[in-house]
Amino acid sequence: MTRTSSNAIEVAIVGGGIAGLAAAAFLRKYPQYNITIFERRREDDEEHSSGLALRDGGKAIMKKLGITREEVGASPGAGYRTYTINEDLLAESRLPEGSDGDSPMWLLSRGDLKDALFRRATSEDGKGKPAKIVYNSHIVRVDPDTGTIHFANATSIHADLIIGADGIHSKVRSAIIPESHPQPAPCGISLYRFMLPMETFENAVKAGDHTPVMFQFNEDESFILMVAATDGSNCTLCCYPCEGHKTMNVACGIFDSSAQTPEELEYSWQAKGKKEELKAIYHMFPEWFTRVLDQVPEVALFQIRDQDPLPIYFKHQTVLIGDAAHAILPLGAQGANQALEDAEGLDALLADVTDVNKISDRLALWDSIRRPRAAATQRTARGFESVLSSKANQDKVLASKPFVEMRVLAGM
Numbered sequence: 292m293t294r295t296s297s298n299a300i301e302v303a304i305v306g307g308g309i310a311g312l313a314a315a316a317f318l319r320k321y322p323q324y325n326i327t328i329f330e331r332r333r334e335d336d337e338e339h340s341s342g343l344a345l346r347d348g349g350k351a352i353m354k355k356l357g358i359t360r361e362e363v364g365a366s367p368g369a370g371y372r373t374y375t376i377n378e379d380l381l382a383e384s385r386l387p388e389g390s391d392g393d394s395p396m397w398l399l400s401r402g403d404l405k406d407a408l409f410r411r412a413t414s415e416d417g418k419g420k421p422a423k424i425v426y427n428s429h430i431v432r433v434d435p436d437t438g439t440i441h442f443a444n445a446t447s448i449h450a451d452l453i454i455g456a457d458g459i460h461s462k463v464r465s466a467i468i469p470e471s472h473p474q475p476a477p478c479g480i481s482l483y484r485f486m487l488p489m490e491t492f493e494n495a496v497k498a499g500d501h502t503p504v505m506f507q508f509n510e511d512e513s514f515i516l517m518v519a520a521t522d523g524s525n526c527t528l529c530c531y532p533c534e535g536h537k538t539m540n541v542a543c544g545i546f547d548s549s550a551q552t553p554e555e556l557e558y559s560w561q562a563k564g565k566k567e568e569l570k571a572i573y574h575m576f577p578e579w580f581t582r583v584l585d586q587v588p589e590v591a592l593f594q595i596r597d598q599d600p601l602p603i604y605f606k607h608q609t610v611l612i613g614d615a616a617h618a619i620l621p622l623g624a625q626g627a628n629q630a631l632e633d634a635e636g637l638d639a640l641l642a643d644v645t646d647v648n649k650i651s652d653r654l655a656l657w658d659s660i661r662r663p664r665a666a667a668t669q670r671t672a673r674g675f676e677s678v679l680s681s682k683a684n685q686d687k688v689l690a691s692k693p694f695v696e697m698r699v700l701a702g703m
């Protein structure tokens with residue numbers, strides 16, 4: 292085992308996703324920490340991107356890190372609109388503007404968000420020491436009793452603080468929670484996903500002079516747009532712009548049972564889907580849908596899973612953050628927001644720690660504050676899933692203001 296040197300507090304972050312990069316971006320300014328991020332991917336691995344919505348908490352945290360809406364190419368999101376496939380507006384809900392006059396949401400791609408966090412965490416500019424990132428580091432096991440991290444290549448290191456930010460399939464999690472805790476499980480809904488250049492998308496939805504009313508966009512004010520079949524099939528397309536309005540992010544919801552081979556559904560944002568299957572399931576959608584699909588090189592198919600809230604987030608000097616701590620259904624658009632809140636929480640609690648023996652007490656405090664809030668967010672997202680899971684519930688939602696009503700139905 293190699294022990295990392297110096298009197299500084301050695302911080303090892305397992306996973307360079309949104310939570311891990313954000314934690315490093317916050318903690319690097321404190322001189323007592325030497326931060327290394329261990330990331331399984333190779334440096335040149337392409338990010339399989341998709342859209343995300345950042346709400347108030349997430350936006351404010353980005354601004355604390357000095358990241359502007361322009362830097363991440365976020366479209367200003369005003370709220371939600373739901374249309375039927377026949378172009379009737381079912382509902383519009385506008386979210387209140389932030390006190391700083393900013394739009395209520397940032398609609399952006401995961402890749403742009405991660406790039407900005409990466410720059411804040413690792414750039415030579417900025418306060419404190421830049422975090423190091425070691426790619427191709429596959430962690431197989433962590434031992435919180437000794438503060439040891441074991442890698443797939445049979446090496447190991449010691450760290451004074453281990454931050455497990457290794458996502459939903461976390462290896463760090465299994466070192467902290469009992470084996471008997473249920474693993475993440477399917478909730479019955481999957482999403483077909485793809486992104487298209489905005490120009491290609493706009494050309495495809497147009498037929499001659501007619502652009503369906505829901506696709507008459509305004510760059511200064513974007514909506515998360517839902518187009519619903521309203522027949523109980525759960526065929527609802529959700530789309531919004533990102534990457535500086537240059538790209539359209541699209542997700543199409545299906546019941547798992549409508550997939551031809553439901554047993555093959557995978558929990559992976561990168562799993563391949565079958566375009567022909569999506570066309571068949573969305574057969575009731577108008578011609579514009581087929582024209583859009585014809586422009587898409589390939590579609591991804593992601594089975595939505597979630598996990599029961601964990602009983603604890605830390606052991607000694609090892610702590611879980613992000614999806615490793617609270618894997619969440621994406622229907623509430625909270626995965627990235629919660630990951631950013633975790634990083635900000637660690638910033639507040641670890642700022643003045645200079646004695647490694649104090650870390651565990653601070654993590655206990657962090658656990659007592661963050662765990663109830665993150666667990667409540669997980670339960671709320673489950674409420675969203677259940678309101679979408681039957682025709683009667685969908686009708687209630689679609690007939691009223693979406694999301695606002697969903698919150699009511701979900702008991703938020």
Ligand SMILES: Cc1cc2nc3c(=O)[nH]c(=O)nc-3n(C[C@H](O)[C@H](O)[C@H](O)COP(=O)(O)OP(=O)(O)OC[C@H]3O[C@@H](n4cnc5c(N)ncnc54)[C@H](O)[C@@H]3O)c2cc1C
Nearest residue numbers: 306307308309310331341430457458560613614621626630
């Ligand atoms: C490709 C992708 C697309 C997504 N798209 C959406 C979306 O459209 N909408 C939405 O709401 N949420 C989406 N999410 C989820 C959302 O981004 C997460 O909720 C949020 O990013 C939480 O961040 P995280 O850092 O905890 O996890 P992640 O962003 O998943 O990061 C985990 C990191 O840990 C690394 N890692 C995993 N295991 C190991 C290991 N053993 N050793 C070392 N490193 C490891 C991974 O390579 C990854 O970089 C997506 C996630 C991914 C991965």
